[in-house]
Amino acid sequence: MSKNFVDFERPIFELEAKIDALQNVSHENDVNLNEDITRLKEKSRQLTASLFSSLTPHQVLKIARHPDRPYTHDYIQGLFTDFDELQGDRFTSSGSAIIGGIARFDKQPILVIGHQKGRGTKQKIHHNFGMPRPDEYRKALRLFRLAEQFHLPVISFIDTPGAYPGIKAERHNQSQAIANNLKVLSQLRVPIICIVIGEGGSGGALAIGVGDQVLMLQYSVYSVISPEGCAAILWKDATRASEAAQAMAITAPHIKALNLIDDIVPEPLGGAHRDVAQMMQNLKEVLRHKLAQVMHYECDELLNVRYQRLMSYGALQSDVT
Amino acid sequence: MSWLTRLLPSVSSQSEQRKGVPEGVWSKCDACSVTLYRAELARQLHVCPKCGHHHKLSARQRLEYFLDDVNYTEIASTLQTVDWLKFKDSRRYKDRLTAAKQASSENEALIAVKGRLCRLPIVVVAFEFNFIAGSMGAVVGERFVHAVNVCLKEKLPLICFSTSGGARMQEGLVSLMQMAKVSAALAKLTDHHLPFISVLLNPTTGGVSASLAMLGDVIIAEPNALIGFAGPRVIQQTVGEVLPEGFQRSEFLLKHGAIDMIVDRRHLRMRIASIVAKLIRQPEPTDTKTAIN
Ligand SMILES: [Zn+2]
Numbered sequence: 001m002s003k004n005f006v007d008f009e010r011p012i013f014e015l016e017a018k019i020d021a022l023q024n025v026s027h028e029n030d031v032n033l034n035e036d037i038t039r040l041k042e043k044s045r046q047l048t049a050s051l052f053s054s055l056t057p058h059q060v061l062k063i064a065r066h067p068d069r070p071y072t073h074d075y076i077q078g079l080f081t082d083f084d085e086l087q088g089d090r091f092t093s094s095g096s097a098i099i100g101g102i103a104r105f106d107k108q109p110i111l112v113i114g115h116q117k118g119r120g121t122k123q124k125i126h127h128n129f130g131m132p133r134p135d136e137y138r139k140a141l142r143l144f145r146l147a148e149q150f151h152l153p154v155i156s157f158i159d160t161p162g163a164y165p166g167i168k169a170e171r172h173n174q175s176q177a178i179a180n181n182l183k184v185l186s187q188l189r190v191p192i193i194c195i196v197i198g199e200g201g202s203g204g205a206l207a208i209g210v211g212d213q214v215l216m217l218q219y220s221v222y223s224v225i226s227p228e229g230c231a232a233i234l235w236k237d238a239t240r241a242s243e244a245a246q247a248m249a250i251t252a253p254h255i256k257a258l259n260l261i262d263d264i265v266p267e268p269l270g271g272a273h274r275d276v277a278q279m280m281q282n283l284k285e286v287l288r289h290k291l292a293q294v295m296h297y298e299c300d301e302l303l304n305v306r307y308q309r310l311m312s313y314g315a316l317q318s319d320v321t
Numbered sequence: 322m323s324w325l326t327r328l329l330p331s332v333s334s335q336s337e338q339r340k341g342v343p344e345g346v347w348s349k350c351d352a353c354s355v356t357l358y359r360a361e362l363a364r365q366l367h368v369c370p371k372c373g374h375h376h377k378l379s380a381r382q383r384l385e386y387f388l389d390d391v392n393y394t395e396i397a398s399t400l401q402t403v404d405w406l407k408f409k410d411s412r413r414y415k416d417r418l419t420a421a422k423q424a425s426s427e428n429e430a431l432i433a434v435k436g437r438l439c440r441l442p443i444v445v446v447a448f449e450f451n452f453i454a455g456s457m458g459a460v461v462g463e464r465f466v467h468a469v470n471v472c473l474k475e476k477l478p479l480i481c482f483s484t485s486g487g488a489r490m491q492e493g494l495v496s497l498m499q500m501a502k503v504s505a506a507l508a509k510l511t512d513h514h515l516p517f518i519s520v521l522l523n524p525t526t527g528g529v530s531a532s533l534a535m536l537g538d539v540i541i542a543e544p545n546a547l548i549g550f551a552g553p554r555v556i557q558q559t560v561g562e563v564l565p566e567g568f569q570r571s572e573f574l575l576k577h578g579a580i581d582m583i584v585d586r587r588h589l590r591m592r593i594a595s596i597v598a599k600l601i602r603q604p605e606p607t608d609t610k611t612a613i614n
Contacts, residue, residue, distance in 0.1 A: 163531075165551030165559045170569055173579045174550040178531040179504060186505035187512075202488075202497060203531045203550070210501045224488045224497040224528070229555075234410035234490060248493045249406045258405060260494050310505045311466065313498035314459030316400050 002273075006062040008051060012270065015044040048270040055219075058242035060251045061227060063219040064198045068273035070280075071130075072099060072114030072157040075197060078280035079287065080105050080112060090142055093135030097128040097164070098208065100143045102152065106288065111147035111190075113140055113208055114157030117198070130199075131164035134177035137207050141181055144188055153191040153291060156208045162226060163204035178207040185210035186310060187303060191294035193287065195265070196220040196252075197272075212294045212306050214260070215286065216252040217279075218267040222260075223250040260313060263290075350374055366586050375523065375543050375586050379425070380432045380447035383482055387445065387590055389609050393436030396444070397467035400460045402429060406493050414491040417453060425451035430485070431461040433468040435477070439594040439606035444472050447482040448522075448529070455485035457529050458492040462499030465533065469506040478516045478597045483534040487527015500532035507536045516600040518593055521548050521571070521580065539596055540580040541589070542571035548579075 005013040019040045026033040055063070063069070076083050080103035088094050100113035118127035132140075147154045163174055185192065185208075192211030200209065200222030216222060225233075227241035230248060249255065252264045265286050268275035297305065348359045352374035362369070366386050367376040378386070385391055408414040422428060430452035435444050446468050448455040465481075472479045488496040510517050519537025521530075523546035531550050534540075542548060549569040557564055567573050574580045584592050594606040 163550060165556045167556060167560060167564065167568065170549050170551065170556065171573075171577050173535070173574075173577070175530040175548075176535040176579060178550070179500075179533070179535040182501050182504035182532060183508045183511075183536055186501065186508050203500060203528055206497055206501060210505075222494055222497075224492075224494055225490055230490050243410075247406065247408055247410060248490065250493070255494055258493075258495060260498055307505055307509075310498075310502050313502050314403075314405075314462060314492070314495040316403065316459055316463050 002068050004067045006059075006066060008059055008062070009270075012044060012048050012051065015040060015047060019044065045269065048274075052270060056242070057221075057245040057249075057251050057254075058227070060219050061199075061221050061241075061245050063271045063273075064221045066271065066273050067119070069198055070272050070276050071119070072116045072159060072197065074276065075114070075157055075280070075283070076101075076103065076112055078276065079284055080110070083112070086143060086146070087139075089135045089139035091135070091138065093133075093139070095128065095133055095136040095139065096126055097130055097132040097160070098136040098140050099127075100140065105155070105291070108291070109150075109152055111143060111152040111154045112157070113143055113154065114197075115160040115205075115208070117159060128164060130160045131162060132160065132204055132207070133164045133166065133169045134172040134174045137174075137177035137181050140208050141177075141184060144181075144184060147190050148188055151190060153193070153295065154188070154211070155287070155291075156192065156194045156211065158194060158196040158200050158205045158209050158222075159198035159220075160201045160204045161199055162201035163207070178203045181207040182210055186306065189299050189303065191291070191297070191302060192306075193290050193294060195283070195287075196222050196261075201226055210306075210310070212297075212302060212309075213262045213290045215263050215265055215290070216255065216261050217265050217272060217283075218252055219271050220252060221245075221250040222252075222255055223248050351376060368586050373544060373585070375545070377450060377484075377523070379451065380427065380449035380482070383447045384432065384434060384436070384445060386586075387480075387482075387593075388434075388436040388438060389440065390437070393434040393445075396433035396435060396471055397464045398428070398433075400429065400463055402458065402460050404491075405459075405495050406491070408491040408493070410491075417491065421452045425449050427452055429460040429464065430455045430457070430489075431464050433464045435471055435475075438480075438590070438597065439609055441594065441597060441601075441603065441606065442475070442477055443480060443597065444468050444477050445480045445482070448484045450484045453489060453491075455483075455529070456487060456489035456496070457485060457499050457503075457532075458489035458496045459499060461489075462496075462502045465499075465503045466506045469503075469510055472510060472515050473513055476513070476515065478518065478601060479510060480518045480520065480593060480597070481533060481537075482520045482522055483525045483529055484522040485525055485527070485529035485534075487529055487531075497528065500528045503533045504536060507533060511538075516597060518597060520589070520593070521546055521574075523547055526550065526552055535579075538600070541582055541584050541593070542574060542580050543586055543589075544571055544583050546571045548574055 083103040085101040115130040117130035118124040194211040196216040227245040230244040231240040232238040268278040272279040350369040353372040521542040
C-alpha cells in the first residue's frame with residue numbers, strides 16, 4: 001500500500017504495513033510466514049469491507065479526492081490504446097487542466113477528454129490542479145467539434161474541484177465558455193459517455209459532462225458547489241463541510257436516486273486506488289456495454305433522446321403550459 | 322399604462338404596495354444619498370437622476386416597465402418547488418421557501434410571461450432576486466424551458482432579465498443540471514432562428530451567468546452591474562490580491578468583449594424593441610407608451 005492514506009484509512013494502512021514487514025522478513029530470512037500473512041491479509045480485507053460498508057458522504061469525498069486515486073491519464077492508459085494527445089485551444093492557450101486526444105477502445109477510434117489533476121507539485125501546477133480556465137473549455141469544445149467532424153464517439157472523464165476562480169478567467173469570460181459548451185454538447189452529433197471518476201465540481205464539471213450516458217464511479221462525488229463552499233455560505237463556516245456534504249447528497253447512490261445519472265460503476269474493495277487494474281477491468285466492461293448502447297442509435301434519434309433526458313432533470317408536474 | 326397611471330405614477334407601483342414598502346414622499350438614493358421625490362424616482366424607473374445609480378427592481382415591476390401593459394399571460398405559473406433533499410442548514414429549505422414567498426410576493430425566483438413590446442408579441446422571463454437571491458432550482462429551470470417552448474410553438478422572440486446568485490444549493494445537483502437543461506432549450510431556439518436577448522442586471526453570477534445569461538444572441542447589461550462566474554470574494558481568496566477597480570462590472574465586461582452594450586434602464590425598452598424588430602425583420606417599432614422623460 002502507498003504511503004498516502006486519508007484519516008479513516010489509518011487502521012487499514014497500519015495492517016498493510018505489518019503485512020509488508022512480515023513479507024520482507026520472510027523473504028530476507030527465508031522463513032515461511034505464509035500462515036500469518038494470509039491471516040493478516042484476511043483481517044485487512046474484513047476491516048476494509050467493514051469500514052467501506054458505511055462510509056459517510058464526507059468520507060466518500062475524501063476517497064474521491066484521494067491522492068492515489070487514478071486520474072484521467074491513468075484511465076486513458078488503462079482503457080485505451082494508441083492515444084494521441086491533441087493540445088491547444090487554437091487561440092491563445094495550451095492549458096492542461098483538461099487533456100484530450102484520439103485513441104482506440106477495443107480497436108474502435110474514439111475521442112477522449114478529461115480533467116487532469118496531476119501528481120506531485122510540478123504536475124499539479126502544470127495541470128492547474130484540474131481546475132479549468134476558459135481557454136481549456138474552449139480547447140474541449142474544439143475537440144468535441146473534431147469528434148463530430150470525424151464521427152468519433154466521445155468519452156469524457158470528470159474529475160475537478162471546479163472551474164478556476166481567477167481574474168484572468170473572468171476577463172476571458174469563464175461564464176460564456178461553460179455556457180457555450182453546455183449548449184453545443186446538447187446537440188453534438190456523436191454519442192457522448194461521461195464518467196465522474198473523482199470529483200464532479202459544479203459548472204467546471206458539467207462543461208464537459210453533458211452526454212447520452214452519465215456514469216459515476218462508486219466513490220466519486222458530484223455537487224453543485226464544493227461542500228466547503230456550501231458550508232462557507234450557508235453555515236458561514238467552511239469547516240462544516242462534512243454537514244454540507246451530507247445535506248447536498250453528493251454521493252453516487254443519492255444522485256442515482258434523483259435520476260440524474262444512469263449507472264454506478266463498482267469500485268474494488270477499499271476504492272479504485274487499492275486495485276487500479278481491477279478498476280480498469282470494471283470500467284472497461286461497463287464502457288463496452290454503454291458504448292454499444294449509444295452507438296446503436298441513429299443520430300437524430302440519439303439527439304432526441306439526449307434532449308429528453310436533459311429535460312427530465314428535475315422535471316415537475318404542471319397543469320398549465 | 323393608462324392616462325391615469327401616467328398622471329399619477331405612484332399608483333402604478335402596485336408591487337411596492339404589495340411588499341408593504343412605506344409610502345413616503347421622499348426617498349434617498351442608495352449610491353449618492355441625494356434626497357429624491359419618490360414619484361420622480363419612479364418616473365425615472367428607479368434610476369437616480371443625479372448619479373445614474375440603478376436601484377433594484379422586483380421582477381414584477383420590471384415587467385410592468387418593460388411591456389406595453391400588464392395584460393400578459395403567465396407561463397407555467399403553478400409549478401411547485403420540490404424539496405428533493407429535505408435540505409437543512411441553519412434553516413430548513415421549506416422554511417426558507419416560505420420566507421422567500423413572503424419577501425417577494427412571488428412563488429419562485431423566475432416569472433415567465435407572454436406579452437407585448439411595442440405591439441410585438443414576445444415572451445419575457447425575469448428573475449426575482451428577493452426569492453433566495455434569484456437562485457436557479459428546478460422550478461426556475463422548468464419555467465424557463467416552458468417559456469422557450471411557447472417561443473418555439475408560436476415563433477416568438479425571448480427576452481430574459483437575469484439577476485441571480487447562481488444555482489440553488491438547497492436543491493443540490495438537481496439545480497446544477499438546470500444549467501444543462503436551459504442551455505439545451507436555448508439551442509432549440511437557435512435552431513429555429515428565434516432571437517434570444519439576454520439582459521444582465523445587478524448581480525448575475527454563478528450557474529445562471531454560466532448558462533442562459535451568457536447565451537444571448539445579443540447580450541445587454543444595465544450600468545455597473547456585477548456580472549461574473551465566481552464571486553469577487555472567492556476570487557480574492559484564491560488569488561490573494563486586491564481585485565482591480567471595476568472588476569466584473571458591466572463596463573469591464575464590455576471592454577473585454579463579453580457583452581454587446583450597456584443600456585440605461587430608461588432606454589432599455591425601446592432599445593430592445595428596436596433590436597428584436599430588426600432580428601425578426603419587422604418594421605422599426607414606435608413607442609406605445611408615453612416617453613418616460
Ligand atoms: Zn444617486
